[in-house]
Amino acid sequence: MAPRKAKGAATPDQVLRWVLGGLLVSVLFAGTVGAAVWLQAPGNVPLERVRIEGDVRRTSEEQLKLALATAMHGGFFSIDLEAVRRGVEALPWVSQASVRRVWPPALVLTVQELSAQAHWGKDALVSPQGEVFYPPADSVPTGLVRLSGPSGSAPGMVERYRNMDERLSRLGLRIRSMHMSERFALTLELDNGLRLLLGNRDRQARLKRFLAHWPAIEQQGSAEQWDLSYAHGFSVRWGEQLADSGDTTGAEG
Helix, strand or coil, rough: CCCCCCCCCCCCCHHHHHHHHHHHHHHHHHHHHHHHCCCCCCCCCCCCCCEEECCCCCCCCCHHHHHHHHHCCCCCCCCHHHHHHHHHHCCCCEEEEEEECCCCCEEEEEEEEECCCCEEEECCCECCCCCCCCCCCHHCCCCCCEEECCCCHHHHHHHHHHHHHHHHHHHCCCEEEEECCCCCCCCCCCCCCEEEEEEEECCCHHHHHHHHHHHHHHHCCCCCCECCCCCCCCCEEEEEEEEEEECCCCCCC
């Protein structure tokens, strides 16, 4: 009489299938790991090209190539995309960059450049968003207004410039430069050579005062400077002589 098989015991066929299944899983796992290691090897699956997208005007092809060559190490799967992005964003005219892999083996680099609103200080430019940056001198566009002010004042100065220049343009005047002192006193120089001293408070009201009186004062001669830093009046200077208009008491910085 054959011995009775224990309940739940595996048959030889089942054991064989389990062993073979385990071996297959091990082989597949080893193959996957091996493939991953092979793909990550720098010499395997090399990049075929880099496609650059975006409105790139101020950043030269040579600058981009140098930034890419410095940051790109390895093949298609092993290259550090974050390092590539940081390298490109370090270029002076680049605001943002993004990098992605595409097949056949290539990278797509999307570049967003800064735009220049004005000169800032001696060597910098400032964007319409108030971001200060330092591009090469030979890449700076001509005809920019000059703004300057205390550290951290660039965004506010850009906003003031746009507002005041728009108001002045209604009388055919444009701002050539705008400076804010360490005491926050604002001085404008217009494209006709006229200087406006607006002081450090109520600047919009003082500019409104200038706009209201400019047509009449303009007819009297070529003024050099309007000092609008008074509480209720202003002074106009022609050459070395000063002509007062309104209440000139209570002058402010």
